Amino acid sequence: MRLTRLDIAGLRRFDGVSLAPGPSLNLLTGANGAGKTSVLEAMHLMAYGRSFRGRVRDGLIRQGAQAVEIFIEWEEATGRTRKAGLRHTGQAWQGRLDGADVAHLGELCAALTVVTFEPGSHDLVTGGAENRRRLIDWGLFHVEQEFLVVWRRYARALKQRNALLKAGGRAEELDVWERELAESGEAITHSREAYLGHWMPRFASEAADLAPSLGIDRLDLQPGWRRDELSLADALLLARSRDLATGFTSVGPHRADWRIGYAGIPGREALSRGQAKLTALSLLLSQARLHAELAGEWPVIAFDDLASELDRDHQARVVDGLVATGAQVFVTGTEAPPALLAHAERLAHVRVEEGRLRPEGQAS
Numbered sequence: 001m002r003l004t005r006l007d008i009a010g011l012r013r014f015d016g017v018s019l020a021p022g023p024s025l026n027l028l029t030g031a032n033g034a035g036k037t038s039v040l041e042a043m044h045l046m047a048y049g050r051s052f053r054g055r056v057r058d059g060l061i062r063q064g065a066q067a068v069e070i071f072i073e074w075e076e077a078t079g080r081t082r083k084a085g086l087r088h089t090g091q092a093w094q095g096r097l098d099g100a101d102v103a104h105l106g107e108l109c110a111a112l113t114v115v116t117f118e119p120g121s122h123d124l125v126t127g128g129a130e131n132r133r134r135l136i137d138w139g140l141f142h143v144e145q146e147f148l149v150v151w152r153r154y155a156r157a158l159k160q161r162n163a164l165l166k167a168g169g170r171a172e173e174l175d176v177w178e179r180e181l182a183e184s185g186e187a188i189t190h191s192r193e194a195y196l197g198h199w200m201p202r203f204a205s206e207a208a209d210l211a212p213s214l215g216i217d218r219l220d221l222q223p224g225w226r227r228d229e230l231s232l233a234d235a236l237l238l239a240r241s242r243d244l245a246t247g248f249t250s251v252g253p254h255r256a257d258w259r260i261g262y263a264g265i266p267g268r269e270a271l272s273r274g275q276a277k278l279t280a281l282s283l284l285l286s287q288a289r290l291h292a293e294l295a296g297e298w299p300v301i302a303f304d305d306l307a308s309e310l311d312r313d314h315q316a317r318v319v320d321g322l323v324a325t326g327a328q329v330f331v332t333g334t335e336a337p338p339a340l341l342a343h344a345e346r347l348a349h350v351r352v353e354e355g356r357l358r359p360e361g362q363a364s
């Protein structure tokens with residue numbers, strides 16, 4: 001997919017700006033604090049319902065503004081033009097897709113696919129399980145419509161069981177929600193396992209190119225209970241008295257994780273920061289590739305501060321590879337990275353200056 005228009009108002013230092021991105025490589029340069037990352041943040045907010053820099057109410061909304069407002073227009077590979085608007089006050093949000101109000105932010109997220117690589121992305125590899133669960137579920141939400149339905153069923157049942165646990169609910173009441181949890185939870189796990197199976201070979205091949213010394217050869221799902229020994233229904237029943245004591249559900253796919261297998265190093269603790277970044281980048285790019293194969297079009301790819309995240313050789317490999325796919329790419333930096341200048345004929349360059357956007361070549 002290709003963004004053709006991006007309007008941002010009330011976001012960080014942007015009062016109101018508009019961008020008409022190019023179809024291939026888009027470079028945003030500017031001084032520190034000019035607002036480059038904020039442009040990617042706006043795209044990410046529409047595509048994920050949240051920022052990669054923390055909660056909306058923690059500073060995303062411009063000081064003195066009531067709300068952040070984003071409008072994006074894009075073209076799908078089929079030629080269909082789509083448009084989405086999002087207004088977020090920090091407490092409440094309103095979304096529109098193709099001219100109609102949406103009931104769930106998830107509808108915007110399902111329509112617009114953006115993959116963002118930013119300075120915090122190494123957390124996918126070295127941080128907690130939540131981001132890894134989100135990543136795999138992101139892939140599934142976009143290609144399996146049923147997944148969202150079953151995921152919502154699970155989330156609702158989990159909430160109900162937790163409420164009953166806290167209230168010291170009766171066994172018959174817990175039985176009802178555990179049945180629902182077990183059924184939807186087994187389905188979620190089945191989908192996650194199948195997805196990892198598709199993702200693994202693409203991830204291994206991307207990692208073999210970007211970080212060959214790591215010898216990445218596995219992606220193993222940890223389902224959130226001892227699935228090789230018992231069903232989720234049995235695991236929930238077995239955990240019931242402990243869960244009643246703590247007031248929360250200790251087993252199930254909401255506790256799942258997945259682990260990367262490295263043949264070249266003892267484990268993720270041995271990764272340098274740069275290697276963790278390359279591993280995260282391999283995950284994101286291979287997932288974008290898998291998405292392109294399953295959904296028939298590449299997501300928009302956004303790199304925040306590419307030049308300080310990757311060495312020159314890796315920058316060139318990644319940019320050249322993406323140009324060959326035809327994906328639309330956004331890159332920010334204080335200066336233009338040589339890897340992008342090598343594709344000058346495809347490059348749309350915008351300068352970000354004190355919260356304003358100025359296409360390169362236009363007078364300020």
Ligand SMILES: Nc1ncnc2c1ncn2[C@@H]1O[C@H](COP(=O)(O)OP(=O)(O)OP(=O)(O)O)[C@@H](O)[C@H]1O
Pocket residue numbers: 011012013030031032033034035036037038039059060061062063332334352
């Ligand atoms: N809520 C807010 N209201 C007004 N201005 C804000 C708010 N939050 C952040 N800013 C300002 O907006 C800018 C955010 O810049 P951003 O991080 O997008 O810049 P950048 O060009 O990517 O910078 P760098 O190169 O330093 O990473 C900063 O100047 C910051 O001080």
